[in-house]
Amino acid sequence: MNNLWIVTFQSVTYAQKAQRALREQYIDSGLRRTPMGLSSRGCSYCLQLREKHIVDAVMLLQEKGMLSGKVFAQRKDGRWEERTL
Amino acid sequence: MxxxxxxxxxxWKPACVYRAVSKAMLTCANPGRGGYDAAARSAEVVYRCRERVATMFDCEPEQVVFTANCTHGLNIAIRSMVKPGSRVVVSGFEHNAVMRPLYALGAKVTVVGRKLFDWDAMLTEFTRAIKQGADGAVFTHVSNVFGYILPVEEMAAICKEYGVPFIIDAAQSAGTIPLSLKKLGAGFIAMPGHKGLLGPQGTGILLCADTPQPLLYGGTGTDSVSRDMPLALPERLEAGTVNVPGIAGLGAAVAYLAKESxxxxxxxxxxxxxxxxxxxxxxxxxxxxxxxxxxxxxxxxxxxxxxxxxxxxxxxxxxxxxxxxxxxxxxxxxxxxxxxxxxxxxxxxxxxxxxxxxxxxxxxxxx
CATH class of the missing domain: 3.90.1150.10 (Aspartate Aminotransferase, domain 1)
Structure with a gap:
């Protein structure tokens, strides 16, 4: 099973807004730069989440209309793989 | 003195403003650029201010754009709404921060409501001018010379009724008279951070309900491969490094005002x-x-x-x-x-x- 997941956003502001929304539901996440190559638009920000939170987090962000980017899971070899939930 | x-x-500013400015200067790097602690701290300071401003003016945090001053915000708003030859209605109490951009753009300006403290005359003339056909309206909330509070809620309602986009100049009211971006339905509301909001000089805010045209082009820390500015606010209007110490101070000031009411x-x-x-x-x-x-x-x-x-x-x-x-x-x-x-x-x-x-x-x- 993968351990770390990330959800990408179009800007740091939207990532911060999403992080606040998740925090209100007691879902911890870390704001970080998106690994290079995952965004076709160049630099961006993402929220890093634990696997146990990813489904709830994506559902919540979808409900609130805050999911504008993509979801990636980290493989054992360290590479990121896009996922659809 | x-x-x-x-x-x-x-x-005069609350003591928390000086402390916030000083702390930001000592601890904050460039927000929205790096992934290290000092950059993340800086981004947090900026976003916290956006949240506080959004709460005070009843809008979403991403609708809060930081500018250098109110004039800067008005220039963005006016250039987004007005095209050369646009018919624009203004009150008789506008500042040069409104009039000069309008003249520079070649707008056809109609001035209404020149009688001081007379809401009836203002609303009658404003309604007439809007009905006659206008592409936009710009009006101050409070005259910077006479302290005349204009009937902005009624003027906003008239604009909405006739589908005319409008901008409010809140230079003299922000922080001293409650304002709601949602309720007023303005395309843009511009304000300084350093007057009634009690923040440091060099800070301003543009509240955006409409999609603006950037005045400055440059780095935003995101969407880097695009030749154009990002579509998403607030980054669309915040090219280059924002005034983090100023914004930190402004955030502290807005929190102070929220407590004071x-x-x-x-x-x-x-x-x-x-x-x-x-x-x-x-x-x-x-x-x-x-x-x-x-x-x-x-x-x-x-x-x-x-x-x-x-x-x-x-x-x-x-x-x-x-x-x-x-x-x-x-x-x-x-x-x-x-x-x-x-x-x-x-x-x-x-x-x-x-x-x-x-x-x-x-x-x-x-x-």
Whole structure:
């Protein structure tokens, strides 16, 4: 099973807004730069989440209309793989 | 010093503002750029300020764009709404921060409501002008010269009824009169951070409900491969490094005001302006007073207004004389030739300031 997941956003502001929304539901996440190559638009920000939170987090962000980017899971070899939930 | 020039900038700031500025300078790197702690801390400081401003003005955090000052925000808003030849309705009390961008763009400007403190005349003329056909409207919330509070809610309702986009200049009201972006339905509301909001100079805010056109192009830390600015706000309008120490101070100031309550601050300031106006009238001056007046009072000193203000300055009383960068407002009031002496109270205002002003004026008369 993968351990770390990330959800990408179009800007740091939207990532911060999403992080606040998740925090209100007691879902911890870390704001970080998106690994290079995952965004076709160049630099961006993402929220890093634990696997146990990813489904709830994506559902919540979808409900609130805050999911504008993509979801990636980290493989054992360290590479990121896009996922659809 | 007795400081009565809060219409230009508030000099007194809550202690938390200085602390926040200092802390940001010591600990904050570039927000929205790096992934290390100092950059993340900086991004957090900026976003926290956006949240506080959004709560105060009833909008979403991403609709809060940081600008260098109110003029900067107005330029963005006006250039987004107005095209060369656009028919734009303005009040008779607009600042050059509104008029000069309109003239520069070649807008066809219709001026309405030139009678001071007269809401009926303003609304009648405004409605007529909007009905006749307008591509947009720009109006100040409070006249920076006379403290005249315009009926912005009614003007906003008229614009909405006729589908005319509009911009509000909240330079003199932000922080002292409650405002809601959602309820007013404005395309844009521009304001300074350093006047009624009690933040540092070099800060301003543009609240955006409509999609704006950038005035500055450059790095935003995201969407880097695009040749254009990102579509998403606030980054679309925030090219380059933002004023993090200023924004940190502004965030602290907005938190302070939220605790104090904007209504309470407004009541105190307006009461001071009323008492000050009465005192000046008792002293024999012509004072521009009326219903719907905020914390600013203008009067005619009966002599050269700049000389009069200089006389007060020599006694440690800071006021502003002249045309206040608002020749249109002075033209409306018939004071374009003379100018006025303007007194504007701030969050630290008190009755001792009015007593000191009275003594200062008597001192000038003795000279």
């Amino acid at each position: 007795i400081y009565l020039d809060n219409g230009a900038t508030s000099l 904007v209504d309470a601050v407004a009541r105190r300031e307006h009461a001071l302006a009323k008492v000050c106006g009465e005192m000046l009238e008792d002293m024999g001056f012509f004072v521009f007073r009326g219903a719907h007046q905020a914390s600013t009072v203008s009067f005619l000193p009966g002599e050269n207004c700049e000389e009069f203000a200089l006389g007060l300055a020599r006694q440690g009383i800071a006021v502003r004389a002249g045309l206040h960068c608002a020749p249109l407002a002075h033209e409306s009031a018939g004071t374009l030739e003379t100018g006025t002496v303007r007194l504007s109270f701030g969050a630290d205002g008190n009755f001792r300031q009015i007593e000191a002003l009275g003594r200062g004026i008597l001192g000038i008369k003795r000279e």
